[in-house]
Amino acid sequence: MSLRATLQALWRARRVTEALPISEISFSGPRELVGSLQLRHVDAGSCNGCELEIASAFGPVYDAECFGARLVASPRHADGVLVTGPVTQNMVVPLVKTVEATPNPRVVIAVGDCARDCGVFRGGYGVVGAVGDVVPVDVSIPGCPPDPTAIIEALRSITRR
Amino acid sequence: MTAGAFIVAGALAGLAAGVAGAGAPIRRRVTVAAVLVWVACALEAAAAIRVLSTGHPIVLHFAELLPLTGVDLVLTPLGAFFVLLVAMVAVPATLHGIGYAPHGLDSRMAACAVPIFVTVLLLVPAAGSVATFMVLWELMALASLSLVLVDHGRREAARSAGTWYAVITHVGAALILVAFLILAAHSDGQSFAALRLGARHLAPDVRALVFVLALVGFGSKAGVVPFHVWLPKAHPEAPSPVSALMSGAMVALGVYGIVLVGDVVLGGGPVWWWLVVLALGAASALFGSLHAASSTDMKRLLAYSTTDNVGLALLALGASGLFDATRHPLLAALGLVAALVLLLNHAAFKGALFLSAGSVQTAAGTRDLDQLGGLLRRMPQTGAFFLVAAAAICALPPLNGFIGEWLLFQSLLHGADIGSTAGEIAIPLAVAAMALTAGLTVVAFVKAAGIGFLGRPRSEGADAAVEVPATMRMGVGLLVGVCIVIGVVPTLILPAVERAVRTALPGVGPLSLAHGVNLQLAGLRGVLEPAALAAAMVIAVAGVMGLRRVLARRPAPRVAEAWGCGRELQTARMQYTATSFAEPVQRVFDDVLRPVQDLDVSHVAESRYFVESVTFRNAVDDGIERGLYRPVIGVVRRWGRAARQLQPGSVHRYLAYGLGALVLVLVALAVIG
Numbered sequence A: 001m002s003l004r005a006t007l008q009a010l011w012r013a014r015r016v017t018e019a020l021p022i023s024e025i026s027f028s029g030p031r032e033l034v035g036s037l038q039l040r041h042v043d044a045g046s047c048n049g050c051e052l053e054i055a056s057a058f059g060p061v062y063d064a065e066c067f068g069a070r071l072v073a074s075p076r077h078a079d080g081v082l083v084t085g086p087v088t089q090n091m092v093v094p095l096v097k098t099v100e101a102t103p104n105p106r107v108v109i110a111v112g113d114c115a116r117d118c119g120v121f122r123g124g125y126g127v128v129g130a131v132g133d134v135v136p137v138d139v140s141i142p143g144c145p146p147d148p149t150a151i152i153e154a155l156r157s158i159t160r161r
Numbered sequence B: 001m002t003a004g005a006f007i008v009a010g011a012l013a014g015l016a017a018g019v020a021g022a023g024a025p026i027r028r029r030v031t032v033a034a035v036l037v038w039v040a041c042a043l044e045a046a047a048a049i050r051v052l053s054t055g056h057p058i059v060l061h062f063a064e065l066l067p068l069t070g071v072d073l074v075l076t077p078l079g080a081f082f083v084l085l086v087a088m089v090a091v092p093a094t095l096h097g098i099g100y101a102p103h104g105l106d107s108r109m110a111a112c113a114v115p116i117f118v119t120v121l122l123l124v125p126a127a128g129s130v131a132t133f134m135v136l137w138e139l140m141a142l143a144s145l146s147l148v149l150v151d152h153g154r155r156e157a158a159r160s161a162g163t164w165y166a167v168i169t170h171v172g173a174a175l176i177l178v179a180f181l182i183l184a185a186h187s188d189g190q191s192f193a194a195l196r197l198g199a200r201h202l203a204p205d206v207r208a209l210v211f212v213l214a215l216v217g218f219g220s221k222a223g224v225v226p227f228h229v230w231l232p233k234a235h236p237e238a239p240s241p242v243s244a245l246m247s248g249a250m251v252a253l254g255v256y257g258i259v260l261v262g263d264v265v266l267g268g269g270p271v272w273w274w275l276v277v278l279a280l281g282a283a284s285a286l287f288g289s290l291h292a293a294s295s296t297d298m299k300r301l302l303a304y305s306t307t308d309n310v311g312l313a314l315l316a317l318g319a320s321g322l323f324d325a326t327r328h329p330l331l332a333a334l335g336l337v338a339a340l341v342l343l344l345n346h347a348a349f350k351g352a353l354f355l356s357a358g359s360v361q362t363a364a365g366t367r368d369l370d371q372l373g374g375l376l377r378r379m380p381q382t383g384a385f386f387l388v389a390a391a392a393i394c395a396l397p398p399l400n401g402f403i404g405e406w407l408l409f410q411s412l413l414h415g416a417d418i419g420s421t422a423g424e425i426a427i428p429l430a431v432a433a434m435a436l437t438a439g440l441t442v443v444a445f446v447k448a449a450g451i452g453f454l455g456r457p458r459s460e461g462a463d464a465a466v467e468v469p470a471t472m473r474m475g476v477g478l479l480v481g482v483c484i485v486i487g488v489v490p491t492l493i494l495p496a497v498e499r500a501v502r503t504a505l506p507g508v509g510p511l512s513l514a515h516g517v518n519l520q521l522a523g524l525r526g527v528l529e530p531a532a533l534a535a536a537m538v539i540a541v542a543g544v545m546g547l548r549r550v551l552a553r554r555p556a557p558r559v560a561e562a563w564g565c566g567r568e569l570q571t572a573r574m575q576y577t578a579t580s581f582a583e584p585v586q587r588v589f590d591d592v593l594r595p596v597q598d599l600d601v602s603h604v605a606e607s608r609y610f611v612e613s614v615t616f617r618n619a620v621d622d623g624i625e626r627g628l629y630r631p632v633i634g635v636v637r638r639w640g641r642a643a644r645q646l647q648p649g650s651v652h653r654y655l656a657y658g659l660g661a662l663v664l665v666l667v668a669l670a671v672i673g
Helices: A003-011 A049-057 A089-101 A113-117 A148-159 B003-023 B029-054 B077-103 B108-126 B130-151 B156-185 B192-199 B204-222 B231-237 B240-265 B271-294 B298-325 B329-364 B380-393 B400-414 B421-453 B470-488 B494-504 B530-551 B578-588 B623-644 B651-672
Strands: A037-043 A069-071 A080-084 A107-111 A127-129 A139-141 B058-062 B071-075 B518-520 B596-603 B611-619
Touching: A037 A049, A037 A089, A037 A148, A049 A080, A049 A107, A049 A148, A069 A148, A080 A089, A080 A113, A089 A127, A107 A113, A107 A148, A113 A139, A139 A148, B003 B029, B003 B058, B003 B071, B003 B108, B029 B058, B029 B071, B029 B077, B029 B108, B029 B494, B071 B077, B071 B108, B071 B130, B077 B108, B077 B240, B077 B329, B077 B470, B077 B494, B108 B130, B108 B240, B130 B156, B130 B192, B130 B231, B130 B240, B156 B192, B156 B204, B156 B231, B156 B240, B192 B240, B204 B240, B204 B271, B231 B240, B231 B298, B240 B271, B240 B298, B240 B329, B240 B494, B271 B298, B271 B421, B271 B578, B298 B329, B298 B400, B298 B421, B329 B380, B329 B400, B329 B470, B329 B494, B380 B400, B380 B421, B380 B470, B400 B421, B400 B470, B400 B518, B421 B578, B470 B530, B518 B530
Parallel strands: A037 A069, A037 A080, A080 A107, A107 A139
Antiparallel strands: B058 B071, B596 B611
């Protein structure tokens, strides 16, 4: 979407993306999380490209919160973990502990190519592996970085809104 | 056996306990002494109950015991109330002392001094004349002083605490003596009854002087601001059963002294006297609770909290005097009832808290809250007793603290229009001070219970702590039981309190607070149904627990590690400490507490970007000690140094002094003659 269109959309005070009808999104989460999904974000070694897109997805333009997904400050408040980046050595234990600290039923969402298969960092000396090698992943979002619309689509596949 | 014989037999049993403590072999001496102390307490309590049930005082006179004056014992209902209070603390404290003995109470001196201390505490409220009172008062000070000094060989702090306590308590005793001497000089005899008759014809200025002297003298024993500085030093250093006796019983006798002089002997006074009492009470309550909230040493915290509770009792006493001076007898009686109930409650829960602090100290080897933690799991009974006593001191229903504060609030709130402008300004301020005190007390005891007993142990000592022997637990348990019983059925004690109050305020009609199991203020609006309240709370808690069990359809809980932001290393040091818990309060009251803070950061030699070590010190010392006492001590020390120059060790000069003094006296005689 061009800058001009974005500014026009903002001026008209509505969302930039018109959402897909929910029937077109496949369902991929536990039943209990339908309607409301609280997420704790973990940067396991990302270049921060995915962080920008996540920030954008939860910002006023794309507004993921209106689909029932929300970022929270502690895994104790969360239903799921949003993981970005390849898992580096220093982040293995914190990632495992964060997922462990999230109450069941929970989802783990791997955001971006690095989280799926280490992306351009594959084979790096500090990289342990993809997120799926460390904790079980429920939903993956491809892209380097993924578009906010892709992130929102993945979240809506869990919230069903 | 007549009632007087009970008093004598009790005193003899107490003395026998002292002898047994000094003489028996080390393994049995504390137990034997304790059993004899219980006999003494039972006998004195029997006499006290007799006095309280009949309302007639017991009068005894032994001409042979004390040269010139003899010993006069007059057990009035007011004194009987305090005898019961002392006995209530002394029995559990000595029971706890049996288990505590190996930690510093089994020396001959200590095993002898504890029974003597208890016996004297039991007899002080029964003293009927100035000579008897002062002898017993001094014995009480000396016995407690020797117990504060039990650990003097090992701890420098005990010696320092002993010095502070000795000086302050003796200056106080001197002031009390002067007050009594002034009264006795204008009376026909030295019994309190004679002083009372003599005091009627005294000039108002003299009466005021006597009252102020007695207020300061007894206030120093009661730990009232600004004479409280010995409390946070002596209470932590004394063995815990002794701390419980000193804080629960001895301090209450300080307030007894103020009631004795102010109400019984002088028969009340002008409004300003009681405004001073009210102000001292409010200041003590606020200062004590504030320092309790910022202390990290468990027993120091409890000592400051003693100042806080005595402050509340003085608040009630001041309000009572104020109402009496403005001719509101019913309110005056209610205020005094509140003061006595507050003291009794304080004796129960502070005794329990000091005893459990002693249990913690023996089990964990420290009483520094920053080194404790996780004790509830390791010492379940001691921990549970501490939690109940802490809830009682925070005035939570259905425990006894709530009853006392309810009575005090009722007397203050009903005193809103008493027809004295100063009083009408002071009463709302007192209510405000009391409210702030209540909040700060909660902070202090959430800290003491939460940091000390919950969480994970912060030191190896706390980790290795095991439950203390049964005698120590039973001692604490008895006092906690008293807290619960008074909280649920206060009507058990209220008739006795009312009778005690009538000794001090004889003009009062029947208050009849007790209506079955409920409290009702005759002639005023105010009803409290403590038994119903307790039942409602039990039903509510049980109901919620039961409903939760019935309605919950959750899966079985999963046990996971405490959330530590995903750090690899989680240690007990990452918990909240007592210091960090108190930090916000300390910051808010920075101007009053004036903490001394020191931050030292040293860098490695190669680069200032790398820190080698960080040292942080934070200490809250007593502002009154620093501002009021230290300068005086400095002056005295300078004088002492100057006086030392008079004594260079030369015999010739000493002879010259003698000659000089003789010449001076002769010249003076010649001039005068």
